Amino acid sequence: MSNGETQVHQFDLAKLTSPAGAVEDWARTFLQQRAMPTNLKSAIEYAFFGPGKRLRPVLVVRCCEAVGGDERAALPAAAAIELIHCFSLVHDDLPAMDDDDLRRGRPTLHKHTNEAMAILAGDAMTSLAFEAIASGIDDAALSRAVARELSTATTDMISGQIYDTLPAFDADTPPARRLELIHRHKTGALLRCACRMGGRCGGASAEQLNNLTHYAESVGLMFQIIDDLLDVTQSTEQLGKTANKDADQGKLTYPGVMGIDASRAEVARLRDAAHAALADLGASAEPLRELCDYMAVREK
Template identity: 55%
Template sequence: MPHAPANLTTALTPPVNAGELPQHILTPLAAVDDYLRDIVGKLDFPVNLRDAIAYALYGGGKRLRPLMAWWCAAAVSGRTDHDAGIKSLPAGAAVELVHAFSLVHDDLPAMDDDDLRRGRPTLHIATSEAMAILAGDAMLNLAYAHLAQVIDHPATLRSLVRELAQGTSGMIAGQVYDTLAGFEPGLSDEQKLRTIHINKTGALLRAACRMGAICQLSPSENLPALSAISHYADDIGLMFQIVDDIIDVTQPPEHAGKKTGKDIDAGKLTYPGVLGMDLSRKRVTELLDHALTSIAPLGPAAEPLAQIARYMAVRTK
């Protein structure tokens, strides 16, 4: 990364391994990271903006979304070799750019007001609020621009853009529900929680999974496989957020890599707060079981997705 300011350069770290996941599941991360670095390296942007984008993208994230896109592509192809998901790289990169944009903006003082992300200063602390806003805007735009640049098949491009737009819209709606309410009247607290999280977290995870599969399939091909991927994604999206809520009340900041307990302090709805810890953990188990059942018809090629789901159910950071 060229000419990064000292406060950015010293904080850059490669994506961390996702803990309990077997190494062969993590093999695609090197290709994903190289792909993202290539995208950023070619940007004709001001140096400080390019460096801010790099800081946000190379900040120790688990890369779960591009990893899931990769293995969803592999699952619908029926292949189990390490290159089975390589066609998913543009989709995975686009989703990761949107995810990084969302984290940068979520951390801003007007939103969640966080000064720590993945164990290091958030982007607006490391640079400025103005740069964080602009870097987030640039990453959101870059996600769509990159798809338009590298996807040649018009129908595939339309499908990918539609999925990413739906995932991004859901994520934004979820953040509104989480911070500014706007619910339809008459919803229970658990219904409100579900509405928040199937949008805020689940929508982009669903986009990652479906986009990875779409990269491997022709637009009208293998609809049952795409349906299986969709059900799997819906379940792990909600499960991911329930586990996040559990981490928020059970793990110290130095382990979680971010402030913990802040949702309860802010009076936000959380699954442990609404359902209690035991029932929250039961929901995780139920969603995991349903996710695994959904992808079982895809056979051995879906085993990496099963292992990712099992990891997500027990992660502690």
């Protein structure tokens, strides 16, 4: 589909995201077996198991399946990337960062507990992500490759947060280029990582991994443009987090730089590019195509 033909009512979101349940089960067992202070474990569980799209772990599993792999092979990597994503949300919400009180329709972790616990729980989720990979993936070469993907993406994500909140761009860097650097790092890095880790867990060939990477780069940027659009078109109640936050903080956004209509046109272009990247993967990549179409029209 192209040119805005995607229909919201066509999506069976529960089916598309069904791997999320298996990822949560794997993560729950992993966390239950890991000795740590009770209050720290409770804080991590609050951040990890709260409501959420689980997009990154689902992409890990769906990309594994798209290249012929089994869901079970992808679960440790899927849990690991969700731990990193949740750490980033907990730290982003802190008073020193975005200073948010609401996340996924609930109090942010530092409001639910306190700032010290939120900082330490985020720290712990970072290290636990790599424990999950090391303990869950028996093949040493694959474990190293997956850990390398995730560590690189985590650093890139943090770089994106710097670009967004503590920028040090050259004076002649145009706003559109600054915006792309922010989004390709802050949001795109983990989405790209999810797809590449999934491909590796499924035994992808170099060509298949390249296809998944191109898909991820398109949907990663598209996802953030949609986030920017939702921030200016939806209410706090609809989003489950504070609306208009970026504009209020003077941050660069696609609607702010390009306008709403041009931003929507860019979403359509990126959606088509993502579909094109999957052309050689055939029917096994259909869930990835549907996830792309859903992400292009999501409303929160």
